[in-house]
Amino acid sequence: MNRGFTLVELMITLAIMAIIAAFAAPSFTRLIEDNRVTTQANDLLSSLSLARSEAVKRGVTVTVTPNAGGFAAGWCVHTGANCAAGTLRVHEGFTQVAMGGNDIANAIAFDSFGVRVNQAAADFDIEFTPPSCLSGDTRQRQLTVRRTGHAAITLQGCP
Template sequence: MSQRGFTLIELMVTLVVLAVLIGLAAPNFSQMLRENQAAAELEAFSGMLGYARREAVQGAQTVRLKGPLAADGSWQLLRERDSLELRRFPALTSYVAGPAGLQDILFDSQGRLISAARMAFTLALKDTSLGCTTFNRSVSIELSGSISLQKASCQ
């Protein structure tokens, strides 16, 4: 007489193997999700800087990107001549921007960086959840207005 189906032992072995595979995959999956979130936020931050520069050029005006604001951590794009808010960007959730305190980034009507020190501006983005990791980035804005992201060291 032939039997059809699985025995209890076969089902238990299958469940144990499945549990081991899930246990091995879960940390890698959460790491992948964290990396994707960090990459998306870096892209959004870079896009915010690019938007501010384009707004300055298209409007033939000087604009000021101000942030992170103390109230909610958001970033504010202002027209320099009358402090009119052109746009507000959401706070960074995965990163802390440094140096600490309020940052003002100004672009002139030709998209160039206005810097009192007449040198490029570097902004450090430190990962908030994992500390010193591969997610830390340095954002450089050259006097010409070009924006670049580089991996930053742990400091």
């Protein structure tokens, strides 16, 4: 009675497993990129929600100010005139996600009612795009803050 595997059988099994893993690897890369984009969009959404709730709680204007280079370089949530005065949260920049949109370098402030202040545009929009986003893919996230202060993230097609 023969029990066990021969070395040849083991090598063939390992070769088949390597081929299957090679086919699965690209989908893992895409999954990791999508999760990274979602996480980073949620980080900014969390800071905006903090600013809005603190503005209502404290009864003062709270601002989310991007670092030099826009939100991709990081930001801080603060009361007062700048980040040095009354810092509530500081966030470092993003490394592997492209950010874009008209408001990438604009600060956003909320008044004591939780409404955006000093904003001429109807909506405050920032887009988060993964590195391998091909035209037609629905992988881009757009963070939108309405004039009322309501913020949401939506999926969009890649440019």
